[in-house]
Amino acid sequence: MKEKQIIFLNGEFLDKNEAKISVFDRGFIFGDGIYEVVPIIKSNLVDREEFWERFLRSLKAIELEFPYEKSEFESILKELILKNSLKEGGVYIQVTRGVASREFAFVKGLKPTIMAFVFECKVLENEFKDKGIKIISVSDLRWKRRDIKSTSLLAQCYAKNLAYKAKADEAFMIENGKVNEGSSASAFIIKDKTLITKPLSNEILSGIRRKNILSFAKELGLKINERAFSMSEVYAADEVFISAATFLILPVIKADDKLINGGKIGEFVPKLRQKYIEKIMKEAES
Template identity: 40%
Template structure:
């Protein structure tokens, strides 16, 4: 039985309880992060924690620990559960209060939970590539906040999964934004294009690592929006996330991307990312 973190305590998972009037449960009034663990060590943990606190500020949600305290608690949880290759999921809500739409008055402490999970690297899919489908982006206009309000993402992911696809690539009108649980990239004339980090996408941590790798290795990286037709005509497509790393997309719907195999730029990025996480 695994140990979980609930409001300041490390307890057994079966003993964990959340109040029925927790605002995360009733409104999705909260934020979260998923942090990778490789070989028992966290990867880009500071970046994830920075983003968690940034999301909290954007939602006027106070996390009841300093970032240093919270990081230490999560490291202790990871060590307690002996995680080698996996993730730690972190969630903070506005806390427990009588149900009302406006924020509770007075000082209501946020509810904080975290748990770990084994999650091997999806090596076979990364080598062979995955398929995706297009879906209209119906989400709210603050996708830069990593909030618990994920219904738009879930509907798109379910639509893709029900047709046998790994991911849904979203678009607002003719403009591609990102995947339902990833950032989306195309390769054209040797350059990588991805949507700018605006309110319309989540500025993924893996996205940031990819940008840094490109700058360090002279790979042209352009934060420019691209269209659905440019996506469908791209030489290469890949998506990126904490759990998927750099994942080639070899088919959109029934249409092959390039020659239907992971491209050279994508494979180079996979190698650079692998070196980065192992150093």
């Protein structure tokens, strides 16, 4: 990920080296805020409707008011993309409750801090799409409202660091013997032409790509089983994959040093990825 030079902060477009927030911002003090990441293809936002649905849901969950209308904020994001001449990558958006004296309870009447930056990365031609990634399993140490896309990500950082120490690319987070999700991605397995993924609840983040993936899976003739699954099922799966904004869908070929499908990418993950690419390309060109 390579961040571009111009950022948006509280109504202004600024050089990233000149942008400043107060040390009393509740996002800095408490992690009191939410964030989103939206893919950019051909200089256009894609998965826009899915982004707005989850973004507004997270804001509502922590009683945080957003001062922009949808069309107004999308115009700001488009201008940010234009100012940075970005063709492909993503936009990171963060909203905190704002600046106040250190008080644990939600402080009312604050002006929220709103920041966005764009970054360059290969969404369509990710280096792992044809060779797959490696994952490890770790304990899920997070709080109990994982459906809120909170900026409090220390547990996820801890899990990702464990993965990197193990020379893996991602970590599946385990609770009560079952996989919740990846440290920064949604988790799926395919077994006997059935796509299995954990049902939505406050135990996982509602992945933006998840709804579309389930729809595409049905089109490809896969059955859908929304239930929790274990790492033993991951090891024995025909295919395993993850999804997130910056890479869409990536196959997993090894989990805890055990090869998945003999270390070979299966039949359906590339097809699901292609269908997703077709979906966002239509949005980018419309």
